[in-house]
Amino acid sequence: MAETPQPKMNEAQLMDFMREVFQQVADDFNVEEVKANEVTMRLKIAERHLRPGGTVSGPSMFALADVAAYIVTLAMIGPKALAVTTNCSLDFMRKPKAGVDLIATAKLLKLGRQLSVSHVLVYSEGMAEPVAQATMTYAIPPVSG
Amino acid sequence: MAETPQPKMNEAQLMDFMREVFQQVADDFNVEEVKANEVTMRLKIAERHLRPGGTVSGPSMFALADVAAYIVTLAMIGPKALAVTTNCSLDFMRKPKAGVDLIATAKLLKLGRQLSVSHVLVYSEGMAEPVAQATMTYAIPPVSG
Amino acid sequence: MAETPQPKMNEAQLMDFMREVFQQVADDFNVEEVKANEVTMRLKIAERHLRPGGTVSGPSMFALADVAAYIVTLAMIGPKALAVTTNCSLDFMRKPKAGVDLIATAKLLKLGRQLSVSHVLVYSEGMAEPVAQATMTYAIPPVSG
Amino acid sequence: MAETPQPKMNEAQLMDFMREVFQQVADDFNVEEVKANEVTMRLKIAERHLRPGGTVSGPSMFALADVAAYIVTLAMIGPKALAVTTNCSLDFMRKPKAGVDLIATAKLLKLGRQLSVSHVLVYSEGMAEPVAQATMTYAIPPVSG
Numbered sequence: 001m002a003e004t005p006q007p008k009m010n011e012a013q014l015m016d017f018m019r020e021v022f023q024q025v026a027d028d029f030n031v032e033e034v035k036a037n038e039v040t041m042r043l044k045i046a047e048r049h050l051r052p053g054g055t056v057s058g059p060s061m062f063a064l065a066d067v068a069a070y071i072v073t074l075a076m077i078g079p080k081a082l083a084v085t086t087n088c089s090l091d092f093m094r095k096p097k098a099g100v101d102l103i104a105t106a107k108l109l110k111l112g113r114q115l116s117v118s119h120v121l122v123y124s125e126g127m128a129e130p131v132a133q134a135t136m137t138y139a140i141p142p143v144s145g
Numbered sequence: 146m147a148e149t150p151q152p153k154m155n156e157a158q159l160m161d162f163m164r165e166v167f168q169q170v171a172d173d174f175n176v177e178e179v180k181a182n183e184v185t186m187r188l189k190i191a192e193r194h195l196r197p198g199g200t201v202s203g204p205s206m207f208a209l210a211d212v213a214a215y216i217v218t219l220a221m222i223g224p225k226a227l228a229v230t231t232n233c234s235l236d237f238m239r240k241p242k243a244g245v246d247l248i249a250t251a252k253l254l255k256l257g258r259q260l261s262v263s264h265v266l267v268y269s270e271g272m273a274e275p276v277a278q279a280t281m282t283y284a285i286p287p288v289s290g
Numbered sequence: 291m292a293e294t295p296q297p298k299m300n301e302a303q304l305m306d307f308m309r310e311v312f313q314q315v316a317d318d319f320n321v322e323e324v325k326a327n328e329v330t331m332r333l334k335i336a337e338r339h340l341r342p343g344g345t346v347s348g349p350s351m352f353a354l355a356d357v358a359a360y361i362v363t364l365a366m367i368g369p370k371a372l373a374v375t376t377n378c379s380l381d382f383m384r385k386p387k388a389g390v391d392l393i394a395t396a397k398l399l400k401l402g403r404q405l406s407v408s409h410v411l412v413y414s415e416g417m418a419e420p421v422a423q424a425t426m427t428y429a430i431p432p433v434s435g
Numbered sequence: 436m437a438e439t440p441q442p443k444m445n446e447a448q449l450m451d452f453m454r455e456v457f458q459q460v461a462d463d464f465n466v467e468e469v470k471a472n473e474v475t476m477r478l479k480i481a482e483r484h485l486r487p488g489g490t491v492s493g494p495s496m497f498a499l500a501d502v503a504a505y506i507v508t509l510a511m512i513g514p515k516a517l518a519v520t521t522n523c524s525l526d527f528m529r530k531p532k533a534g535v536d537l538i539a540t541a542k543l544l545k546l547g548r549q550l551s552v553s554h555v556l557v558y559s560e561g562m563a564e565p566v567a568q569a570t571m572t573y574a575i576p577p578v579s580g
Contacts, residue, residue, distance in 0.1 A: 023197065052168065058211050058230055063204040085203055086405065087377050087427060089234040089524035091552050091570055093545040109556075109568055110528040114404055114429065115376065117526050119554065119568055121544075133544055133554055135526055135570060137377060137427075139404065231550065232522050232572060234379035236407050236425055238400040254411075254423055255383040259549055259574065260521065262381050264409065264423055266399075278399055278409060280381055280425060282522060282572075284549065313487065342458065348520055349498040356493050375493055379524040 004036045008078040014039075014071055017079050022067075029067055034075050037108040041068040042125075045101050054098030061102065061122055061132050062090060068106035069118040069136035076111055077140065083116065087137040094131045097124035102131070114140055149181045153223040159184075159216055162224050167212075174212055179220050182253040186213040187270075190246050199243030206247065206267055206277050207235060213251035214263040214281035221256055222285065228261065232282040239276045242269035247276070259285055294326045298368040304329075304361055307369050312357075319357055324365050327398040331358040332415075335391050344388030351392065351412055351422050352380060358396035359408040359426035366401055367430065373406065377427040384421045387414035392421070404430055439471045443513040449474075449506055452514050457502075464502055469510050472543040476503040477560075480536050489533030496537065496557055496567050497525060503541035504553040504571035511546055518551065518573040529566045532559035537566070549575055 009017070011031045019026040028049075032040040041064060043049065049060040066085055073083055096102060103123045110117040115137055122132040154162070156176045164171040173194075177185040186209060188194065194205040211230055218228055241247060248268045255262040260282055267277040299307070301321045309316040318339075322330040331354060333339065339350040356375055363373055386392060393413045400407040405427055412422040444452065446466045454461040463484075467475040476499060478484065484495040501520055508518055531537060538558045545552040550572055557567040 021197065024193075024195075025202075048169075050169075052166065057170075057208075058233075059204040059208040062207045062233075063202075066203050085237050087234070087236050088203075088207075089232070089379055089570055091232050091544075091572065092230050093547075093552050109526075109565055112528075117528050117568070130544055133552070133570060135524055135568060137526065234425055234524055236399075236427065238407050254381075254420055257383075262383050262423070275399055278407070278425060280379055280423060282381065311487065314483075314485075315492075338459075340459075342456065347460075347498075348501050348523075349494040352497045352523075353492075353494040375527050377524075377526050378493075378497075379522070381522050382520050 005076060006036055007034050007075040009075050010034055013079070014075060017074065018071070025063070029064070031071060032103070037072065037076065039068060039072040039075055039106050041071060041104045041106070043102040043104070056096040056102055058092065061092070061096070062088070064102050064104045065090065065106075065120040065122060065132065065134035065136060068104040068120050069116075069134070069138060072106040072108045072118055073111070073116040073138050073140070076108060083138040083140050085136060086115075086139045089135045091133045092131070093133065094129060096131045097127060100125045116140060150221060151181055152179050152220040154220050155179055158224070159220060162219065163216070170208070174209070176216060177248070182217065182221065184213060184217040184220055184251050186216060186249045186251070188247040188249070201241040201247055203237065206237070206241070207233070209247055209249045210235065210265040210267060210277065210279035210281060213249040213265050214261075214279070214283060217251040217253045217263055218256070218261040218283050218285070221253060228283040228285050230281060231260075231284045234280045236278045237276070238278065239274060241276045242272060245270045261285060295366060296326055297324050297365040299365050300324055303369070304365060307364065308361070315353070319354070321361060322393070327362065327366065329358060329362040329365055329396050331361060331394045331396070333392040333394070346386040346392055348382065351382070351386070352378070354392055354394045355380065355410040355412060355422065355424035355426060358394040358410050359406075359424070359428060362396040362398045362408055363401070363406040363428050363430070366398060373428040373430050375426060376405075376429045379425045381423045382421070383423065384419060386421045387417060390415045406430060440511060441471055442469050442510040444510050445469055448514070449510060452509065453506070460498070464499070466506060467538070472507065472511065474503060474507040474510055474541050476506060476539045476541070478537040478539070491531040491537060493527065496527070496531070497523070499537055499539045500525065500555040500557060500567065500569035500571060503539040503555050504551075504569070504573060507541040507543045507553055508546070508551040508573050508575070511543060512575065518575050520571060521550075521574045522572040524570045526568045527566070528568065529564060531566045532562060535560045551575060
């Protein structure tokens with residue numbers, strides 16, 4: 001069997017890259033841990049992520065899943081590519097707990113030349129059962145000259 | 146064949162309801178038109194919806210599709226229910242045009258007792274081809290007492 | 291605005307092509323009508339497509355949606371490409387009617403160099419409301435030589 | 436934290452139930468292993484599951500994912516309910532290996548009163564990387580009486 005490829009970027013390098021390309025939102029997130037084909041990301045909950053009652057909004061959960069899938073792809077291919085989301089499927093399964101951050105774990109299931117495919121589980125920090133699952137596909141642009 | 150049911154809420158009533166329950170974000174949206182099983186919604190693009198280069202962010206497109214599916218469900222069942230998104234699938238097909246609003250058209254394909262299912266097409270205003278499509282499922286809570 | 295491109299294959303050419311490449315299942319299907327970016331397909335229901343009670347099985351509905359998205363892609367790019375399904379999302383909304391064929395209408399929403407994206411509605415013949423909706427993504431292999 | 440609930444049906448009971456309700460297709464499948472919130476299923480590949488070149492067809496992969504999600508739901512709620520698929524999202528990631536069975540592992544992520552949500556990974560037997568992933572939602576009918 002082929003050896004598992006190792007990440008080409010670590011936590012700090014991924015944060016730096018994210019601050020460069022997603023300046024507006026990078027500070028909302030933290031790369032908690034990078035492993036082979038897997039990353040853990042945190043969404044630092046602020047007022048703007050909430051719905052009435054204090055629960056995290058759907059768009060904020062989508063944003064976290066999207067960023068986690070992006071970061072796990074980037075970790076494995078390195079900082080040169082500009083991948084874009086092409087498809088996403090989301091199941092909202094439980095109401096997020098009020099007043100705590102969201103934690104997402106993204107697993108890279110396929111890294112092809114054109115597409116990466118991930119599975120993401122989103123948790124309210126400290127809860128055992130996920131609040132959402134997502135499957136994400138990113139298109140990886142062809143390498144130019 | 147059964148007659149097509151008519152909407153129970155018009156544009157102004159839906160905007161009022163949205164301002165009540167989604168105070169934080171209601172002003173981002175406008176209900177443009179309500180027909181039987183169909184609504185058209187506008188996302189009024191502001192700085193916070195953008196990515197570098199001026200294109201609308203993924204979470205903003207998700208938010209618009211989600212709200213459009215919610216509003217088309219609400220239009221047909223009336224203001225009493227508190228529906229929640231359970232599933233969403235999104236295809237991001239084209240880069241939104243910089244500097245223009247997004248327009249979404251949501252069609253209600255099924256309105257059952259427990260679930261509503263919609264198909265949403267999202268356009269950059271003035272463009273003929275959609276930037277995204279979404280399928281959305283909402284769970285409709287059982288009527289109490 | 292750009293002119294709408296016209297199909298490169300008609301109903302008979304698409305049936306011939308399908309018989310060549312999907313010999314085992316081609317006779318289950320019929321290409322009913324081809325228009326610009328749209329095809330209508332029939333699944334001729336036989337015993338093997340049914341579940342107890344006479345309703346059409348989930349895999350048969352998936353197969354029809356998949357073939358319809360394939361055929362609408364092929365109609366627009368011509369017979370040379372060997373596209374493969376990469377992603378599919380399906381909503382099963384109503385029980386198909388017993389004893390009648392299924393009819394699917396596939397609309398091509400995007401035809402890029404690498405991906406095609408479609409939306410498919412599946413009906414029991416003679417019913418006004420769809421039994422299922424599907425979104426399908428096909429990967430189009432790079433042109434060689 | 437709540438204790439993990441244990442399955443209410445074992446491998447043999449699930450096979451018996453499947454033979455009763457899905458007589459036409461039950462012999463294609465085998466329940467390999469049942470654990471808390473997880474089942475492993477086998478699709479015994481026969482000629483009718485194949486495409487030219489010997490690869491397993493898309494509808495056969497869908498059928499396996501669908502049955503695996505059904506069985507993991509049934510294992511946890513017991514034989515009384517008649518759950519139906521409402522939503523499915525599938526990523527086809529690799530070509531299945533010719534001449535070997537498919538193995539699916541389904542994890543139950545949510546078991547609510549109305550809906551069950553699962554994540555399924557599908558493998559060609561003996562391969563380390565999945566050929567497909569699926570997310571499946573089943574509607575669980577209200578208990579009558």
